[in-house]
Amino acid sequence: MANDISALADDVFSPPSDSALWRKDFLLGAATAAYQIEGAAQEDGRLPSIWDTFSALPGKVLAGDTGAVACDHYNRWESDLDMLSALNVDAYRLSIAWPRVMDETGRPNRKGLDFYRRLLGRLKEKGLKTFVTLYHWDLPQHLEDRGGWLNRDVAYRFADYADLMSRELAGQVDAWMTLNEPWCSAFLGYGNGHHAPGLANGRFATQAMHHLLLAHGMAIPVLRANDPVSQKGIVANIGRGTPNSGSAADRRAAHLFEVQHNAWILDPLLKGVYPEDLFELWPGTDPLVLQGDMKTIAAPLDFLGINYYFRTNVKSDGAHGFTEVPLEGVERTQMGWEVYPDGLRDLLTGFNETYAALPPIYITENGMASDDNVIDGRVDDAQRIAFLKRHLAAVDEVIKKGVDIRGYFVWSLMDNFEWAFGYERRFGIVHVDYDTQKRTFKRSAELIAKFLKERAARA
Template identity: 45%
Template sequence: MSVLGERVAAGLKFPTGFVWGASTAAFQIEGSTTVDGRTDSSWDAFCRRPGAIAGGDTGDPAADHYRRYREDVALMRELGLGTYRFSLAWSRVRPDGGKVNPPGLDFYDRLVDELLANGIRPWATLYHFDLPQALEADGGWANRDTAYHFAGFAEAAAERLGDRIPLWSTLNEPWCSAFLGYGSGVHAPGRQDPEAAVAAAHHLLLAHGLGMAELRRHAPAAESGITLNLYPVQGPDPEAVRKIDGLMNRLFMDPVLLGRYPEDVLADLAPFGFGELVRDGDLGLISTPIDMLGVNYYRGYEVTREPVPGSEPAGPEWIGAGEVRFIPDPDAPRTDSGWQVEPGKLTDTLVSVHRDYPHIPLYVTENGAAYPDVTDADGQIADKDRIAFLDAHLRAAHAALARGVDLRGYFYWSLLDNFEWAEGYAKRFGLVHVDYETQRRTLKQSADFYAKVIAANALPGL
């Protein structure tokens, strides 16, 4: 461990019992995509499309976690993580969306037991973007039947693991699955079909409700919920803010927590048949009470409909959001992904959920940044930008606590450098550096900093 983090003392204390963790996703770290009965996911197929992934990268070997999970759990223990959030690969558990595959479930059995043996609580996410390709061939999330296939997957996972996993998320970021996968086509399955994107959004939420029923049945003592990527949307133009906030946030928050879709968003999506998708009983399932909400936060959105030099559309052209533009801040620091670093908007996001919706415990289930790794003269990876990012966002989380938000925990994204979707291996988000040639793991100085924060349950004084 380096001297970084030695200054961590009782500067800003977090509540007793505050959960400290890190998150990953199966396709991004596991590798071993053809072993023990696993079949293709939509991401395996997408990676084979020319030009789909930077550098022509694929999900194998990724970080080789399938074979190196014990080593990775040992790193978690060294960091002092209290909880580890990971996802289950549907194509391992029920290959092609069909029968249960015991060897695939055996892997998660081993992982969960290893975590528990090291004093780390498992948090399982059932779905993090990797739909079995056989189900995608039948229409994927645009097909209502996929939601019922998901219920079967949830049943198999919870029946086998529900006695040992105390925290579950049904879905991770359904906005991405629907609109990046079926609308813009930059994520798997790479479709550009407005009607399919809108249908996918509803069917994903229906799958959440059906999955909650299986979790209640087979893991009744667990805390279960959903994880959404939320964005504070601000700007000088109320109509621009309304449209993007509706598409990004309220389309998913309102049915889950209020039992209804927002009327203005229904009107925006009516030309794409959204109203015809919602059947009697659907919203009752979708609004099944949840125990907690996971909030993934990376950046905010400031938008306008006025021409802005050098700006990009803030939403898909096909819903009229292409007329809305981001307002860039030329002075804001940016990550290696080009995203503005806006820690204060994490506070805004958490406070708005606390203010605008019925009370629900919140967790920051993802927050992180990609930066190039630089090795210093001592052989250490001195990722000072990531330390600054982490420090600033933890202060923002603490500020939300000070304003009365029921925030229960924070999870950094990601534990390991990994396959970063369409960016392939070009972007590094990890606390742990992965040499993809040798699979050697190296703790970065940000890992040292985070470990010291966890041990103190506090941020350093300024």
């Protein structure tokens, strides 16, 4: 396997001449999230978030790590943007920390707002497209204390937050994304407790999801009114489920896996309904839906962000659901996730056939974690290079089949706080030494920069 990966890594960014990657209008960028890189958790009026609370609880995060310092991006943002510029990327996806920009009464925190204004202004000076996520999981703790996403009122508070940000930052954002991966916020945060706020109840998960999607739907018209030139969308993480056998029961199990991972989010957004199969899988968990909610949730989108990482092989649990059956002999990342680019191709092709209202797509996250080390000043991340090559080839194949994909963002710009896995798992194309905060381009970053320089020269 190592020799195969090295061979794939050699020419990762030398795609065929007819590849969409050569098109200047196909965006290639890098992505981050506020809590994972910013640090400065108590500076300039920032309030506590649910992740500050959760990561401080013993046993919740690997090695007891927290995002209190992270990559210290809040204080090192200028040099980080110079680093980003050196990659020659077209666009940068970042998130705003809700607890940094508003106080408990909803009044703006000017110091926090000024940070993002400076950041976005410098990105525009550098000629980069700006993709901004409003909610990447860091709910202000004071809102969680009032019930969090189980409380319908938080959807209204999110609309207020979207109103403030789109008024303050109008003209500096090319694309607004309301939520990042509501599946993770709802299921991991409220369904099984693996993420903040750490609750574990099936009914909590479906109700939290409804309020997350309602918040999204309420925010879209606000964003349109305040910043009409920008694009508006949402980011969903998708998962490929494959049956462990050809039996009808296992095929049904794979279908149900994709219902709860994909259709749970995409059906309300693009069809205005929840999938009926969801409540076959999770009986008795129907959320409280008020009149007009589904119409609000299904507000037209300018684009859909898609995050993809791996597939899950499943079999029937003998009842109404599925259970995972890990495959042997497959390539896996440091996260233990199978490398399976065909899953991205299959899902995107299927969505194009299933959803008549499917908007243009950006791949807003794709990447892998590996145990990277700096040796003699260099980081040879051959597996990541091969991973990126294969997934970009899958994206190109889907484009040629007629799916409207406008760009691709590698996750992540730099190593960072990987939620419940702390700092052990490294997703970045730039290595971060957390003791010294030194940044080092990995080989993958060098190849990305080289390809994009060559593409610019051809334009």
